Amino acid sequence: GAVVSQHPSWVICKSGTSVKIECRSLDFQATTMFWYRQFPKQSLMLMATSNEGSKATYEQGVEKDKFLINHASLTLSTLTVTSAHPEDSSFYICSASRGLGGALGETQYFGPGTRLLVL
Amino acid sequence: GQQLNQSPQSMFIQEGEDVSMNCTSSSIFNTWLWYKQDPGEGPVLLIALYKAGELTSNGRLTAQFGITRKDSFLNISASIPSDVGIYFCAGQSDSGGSNYKLTFGKGTLLTVNP
Numbered sequence: 625g626a627v628v629s630q631h632p633s634w635v636i637c638k639s640g641t642s643v644k645i646e647c648r649s650l651d652f653q654a655t656t657m658f659w660y661r662q663f664p665k666q667s668l669m670l671m672a673t674s675n676e677g678s679k680a681t682y683e684q685g686v687e688k689d690k691f692l693i694n695h696a697s698l699t700l701s702t703l704t705v706t707s708a709h710p711e712d713s714s715f716y717i718c719s720a721s722r723g724l725g726g727a728l729g730e731t732q733y734f735g736p737g738t739r740l741l742v743l
Numbered sequence: 744g745q746q747l748n749q750s751p752q753s754m755f756i757q758e759g760e761d762v763s764m765n766c767t768s769s770s771i772f773n774t775w776l777w778y779k780q781d782p783g784e785g786p787v788l789l790i791a792l793y794k795a796g797e798l799t800s801n802g803r804l805t806a807q808f809g810i811t812r813k814d815s816f817l818n819i820s821a822s823i824p825s826d827v828g829i830y831f832c833a834g835q836s837d838s839g840g841s842n843y844k845l846t847f848g849k850g851t852l853l854t855v856n857p
Binding site: 667739 | 783784785786787844
């Protein structure tokens, strides 16, 4: 149990276009989903936290108008990279937890990641 | 923000050897977790620690939550080739309101020579 999927697994796009990445919890209801970005040989950096039905909470330095997050249901969250540029190329990973707000001790289950390459 | 210092950055060992890696922080965490990430994949949870001083095992893996709540270590005994990957520590803390976010260490790249 506790499987999280992401789609697509990889995407190549032209600079200036927008890209949508989906994160789904397949066998549980995810009250909270998290979006991370990981550059090559770097650690995971939290971008934002989203609770179902609420606006996402963004980490300092992450542009909310550029990285649009929608968590419309308990099993789906989407991240849209608007007007993507080469510096947005990265590995984007989502995670999901059952508890509200990623409660203390609540396990985060990670998706397999989406590799984005912006040309 | 909070930072985790994870060491070593990389390790090259022979199959059968034991491995130890650790994380330290200047601030307290409520929960410590250890993840393994294979290339091109998301992290997979190995061990979660919830109490200061807690020592937990998962097969050949053993991890401890430091008494000061500012550190944790992970040991892998009798390493095998499939242990290859990047190991991340992560601390969970209160980010305000009801959100508890994870802060990740920089990772330890483990290579096991058969």
